[in-house]
Amino acid sequence: MKMKSFLNIVLFVASFNLWAEYGHNLWLRARNQGRVHVVCAKSSTTISIAKMELEQGWQGKSGASVLLKLKSDKKIKGDGFVISSLEIQANTELGILYGAYEMLRREQTNNIVSTEIINPSYERRILNHWDNLDGSIERGYSGKSIFWKSGKDALVVTQKDIAIWKEYARANASIGINGAVLDNVNASPLILTSGYLKRVKAIADVLRPFGVRTYLSVKFSSPVLIGGIKTSDPLNLEVIQWWNKKVKEIYSLVPDFGGFLIKANSEGQPGPQDFGRTHADGANMLADALKPYDGIVMWRAFVYDSSDHDRAKQAYNEFMPLDGQFRDNVIIQVKNGPIDFQPREPFSPLFEAMKKNSVMPELQITQEYLGHSVHLVYLAPMWEEFLKSDTYQNGSGSTVASCTDGSIFPQKYTAIAGVANIGLDTNWCGHQFAQANWYAFGRLAWNNQLTSEQIANEWIKLTFSSESEQHLNTTDWTENFLIPVKQMMMESHEAAVNYMMPLGLHHIFAAEHHYGPGPWWAPKYMRKDWTPPYYHQADTIGVGFNRTTIGSDAVSEYHEPLKSQFNDVKSCPERYLLWFHHVPWDYKLKSGNSLWDEICLHYDKGLQQVRGFQKTWDKVQQYVDADRFVEVQVKLRNQSQNAQLWKDGCLLYFQQFSRKPIPYNLERPIHNLQDVMELDFSKTE
Ligand code: GCW
Secondary structure (H helix, E strand, O other): OOHHHHHHHHHHHHHHHHHHHHOOOOOOOOOOOOOEEEEEOOOOHHHHHHHHHHHHHOOOOOOEEEEEEEOOOOOOOOOOEEEEOOEEEEOOHHHHHHHHHHHHHHHHOOOOOOOEEEOOOOOEEEEEOOEOOOOOEOOOOOOOOOOOOOOOOOOOOOHHHHHHHHHHHHHHHHOOOOEEEOOOOOOOHHHHOHHHHHHHHHHHHHHHHHOOEEEEEOOOOHHHHOOOOOOOOOOOHHHHHHHHHHHHHHHHHOOOOOEEEEOOOOOOOOOHHHHOOOHHHHHHHHHHHHHHHOOEEEEEOOOOOOOOOOHHHHHHHHHHHHOOOOOOOEEEEEEOOOOOOOOOOOOOOHHHHOOOOEEEEEEEOOOOOOOOOOOOOOOHHHHHHHHOOEOOEOEOOOEHHHHHOOOOOOOOOOEEEEEOOOOOOOOOOOOHHHHHHHHHHHHHHHOOOOOHHHHHHHHHHHHOHHHHOOOOOOHHHHHHHHHHHHHHHHHHHHHHHHHHOHHHOOOOEOOOOOOOEOOOOOOOOOOHHHOHHHHHOOOOOEEOOOOOOOOOOHHHHOOOOHHHHHHOOOOOOHHHHHHHOOEEOOOEOOOOOEHHHHHHHHHHHHHHHHHHHHHHHHHOHHHOOHHHHHHHHHHHHHHHHHHHHHHHHHHHHHHHHHOOOOOOOOOOOOOOHHHHHHHHHHHHO
16 A cells, blocks of 8 residues: 555544544444454555554453454345454445454454354445535534535535544444435536546545445436536437436546436436426436446436325325336335335335335435434434334335345345435534434444334444543443443434324424424415415314315225225324324323323423433443533423424414313413514514
């Protein structure tokens, strides 16, 4: 290896300690406890990173010797590896790197290293950055973009840029993420102009040794907007040639470019339907351009328009008939639920319905609908629930995980995406605990069978290790820090569902910012499916969206026995009750309580859970450094206040329809409805 790149790596690893107390080091805090000798017959930048990581983070026996062995083995798939206590074997250099991180993780979390083959669940494990070229981030809550900036130096690549891109790539590699879409799906055509493509090349060069491939979101109308062509019709020869040329230009700069992500004919974005063509026509045209270079198209199924009676059905209606018509290097990217990253949704029926073309899940790591960077909400339990949902695609046991990772139908490519929560904030994600969501996405993308609890366990040990080094193995640390903090994390998603949208309620957020409550928000000028009353349908009889066979019939998009189960109010799981049914206020639930009482109990419980998190956190002060302790403490106070607003706002609003008292054993609201509503309007005007 050249001396210069060797020094770069040394400096880059050494620079981590400067940020120690502010969470900048993420889950990569451990420092070596002893010497290790790492041997590998091959040398390259990626192998040097693997060696250096092992040397810097070694916690095993001092003086040990570790062998990194590049040797082909059919049992090892893609980026996988075989690990044993002092050896890592892989087919590729990246496999060696992932093995090195796994070895360190196991040492640092006291997980004995036995000989094991570890293959990834998905071939492509990708972060989607909704970063705009001016440096702002759509639904970003952790500062400006790490990739883009505004101003006259917008395209100048600085040493600072390179340093942060390296740290970012390293963090991703350590959890197995191997792709990054660098710009917002609401794409600017400028990304495909030569100045921006040069910056893309600079980023790709930094990410490459860490195995992170670069992808771009592109705007379908780019041929018109920057190509000077009169149309963007995907069947027009000039348009086809324009894209072919553009793709060639990209690969001349970034030879391992991953491909395109496209939001088309959705929320005002242009697409093939503007020319009377289908999603398949549009996607295939781009897929053909990318094919010679092994590039893929990730075509999003997030589509809906205001004319449809039930937004939850639209993606299925548009894409299901096209199953089998997409090229094999197109993957349909589907959000986990049928509507839009709500605190809880049933899985999108497209995961079961598409059988001939590949489908990839899109999860949202950034907490657009889950309290931004203020609320402590660990998302892995929600993702676990989703991945383990049985779709019945190929009989019982056909989980979403197996419908998407190639274990049911052979797929040329398998992939999973997460909308990133990363920005220039010192702690990367805005909230110290939001780092756990980035971590969990990577770990689940690598192994979709992991439990959210296992992941939380790992993350806590790695993230709070430096202050607890002396405690890590003690019962004191385990009982008084690890267990209560893990319990708080594991409960946090259900708590958010309770105080925001229990029992299947959905999309009753304040307009625009999607943070606080807004079930009342319905200005006359606004299209109906952008207002909460469209979703909750509250009236004096009851509340909830009727999606049964006598309602919008969305239930029929699910495979039996789910269709019948969801269709019957008695068998519908209560967590989805108001998603599928309009239920009378005095309907008796399994608990024996009326629907109204149960709604009140859930809102109150959610608030009490957050109050409990505050107590848990205050009690662990001695185990956490002062900076991170105070930061989280303050955020939990804000979360409590916001949970109180949710409870008061929603209960007082829905009470106007239910006309029933809030159960007398519950704490009374402390806000007036009018005040909560005014607060919402003042933020959205
Ligand atoms: O959840 C909605 C967001 C939009 C986003 C859109 C999408 C990028 O509110 O901000 O746009 O989904 O996923 O395309």
